[in-house]
Each structure stands twice: as C-alpha cells, then as structure tokens.
Amino acid sequence: MKNNPLIPYTLIMAFGIALIFFMSFEGAADKNSADGDHAGETAELSGEDIAQKNCISCHGGDLTGGGGPSIVGLDAEHIKDVALNGTESGAMPPILKNEAEAEAVAEYISGL
Numbered sequence: 001m002k003n004n005p006l007i008p009y010t011l012i013m014a015f016g017i018a019l020i021f022f023m024s025f026e027g028a029a030d031k032n033s034a035d036g037d038h039a040g041e042t043a044e045l046s047g048e049d050i051a052q053k054n055c056i057s058c059h060g061g062d063l064t065g066g067g068g069p070s071i072v073g074l075d076a077e078h079i080k081d082v083a084l085n086g087t088e089s090g091a092m093p094p095i096l097k098n099e100a101e102a103e104a105v106a107e108y109i110s111g112l
C-alpha cells in the first residue's frame, strides 16, 4: 500500500507524543532548579524554623519524641550528620540537603 493517506497524520501524532515527553522532562528539570533556588533561600531560616518545618512531624512538637526518639541535647555533629544522611537503619531518611541548614538546626537542637 503505497502513499497511505494516513501517514502524515501518524507522523504528526508521533511528533505530538514526543513533544509531550519532551515538555514533561523539561518541566521536571525546571522544577528541580526551582527547588534548588528555594533551598538557597531557606538557608536564611533559623535553626528553630528549620526544626519546626522538618523535624517535629516525627520527633514531636518539642523534639522530645514522637514517632522518632527524643533528640534534644544530642551532640550537634551527630544531629547534623543524621539530618543530612538519615540513620544507619534507614528508619529515618535523609531530610535536609543543605549543609548550612543542617548545621543551624543541629546547633539549635543540641542546645535545647
């Protein structure tokens, strides 16, 4: 069957599908860079704000325990390490990506 009249439509459809995939990957990449910018901004937050936003859901409103254990007064280096990398058992996932944030929150919590 030569010169099937559907061929141009099929090509346009294939192009459209390819475009949808292209645009969704582009969108995902944009979203990641937007998140990155945002993480830069949150470095301005105080340790307390970061803890309120990222830790109390599991460690309780005053960080003395909830789904996770009490973490008040622990060694700052340890808190920073766990916030960035999670615990060895994996029961707590890595929460923070930003070193400065992890340091600020560790200092705040270890001083409680």
Ligand code: HEC
Residues within 6 Å of the ligand: 050, 051, 054, 055, 056, 057, 058, 059, 067, 068, 069, 070, 071, 074, 078, 079, 082, 083, 087, 088, 089, 090, 091, 092, 093, 095, 096, 105, 106, 109
């Ligand atoms: C998704 C729930 C969850 C969130 C959110 C969370 N944690 Fe945890 N965390 C846990 C659990 C569960 C454990 C116990 C894990 C284990 O024993 O492996 C834990 C353990 C810890 C420990 C180790 C305690 C010890 O005795 O060694 C530290 C430190 C810690 N979390 C700090 C933080 C900080 C700081 C934040 C916020 C940046 C945070 N966690 C957010 C669930 C969470």
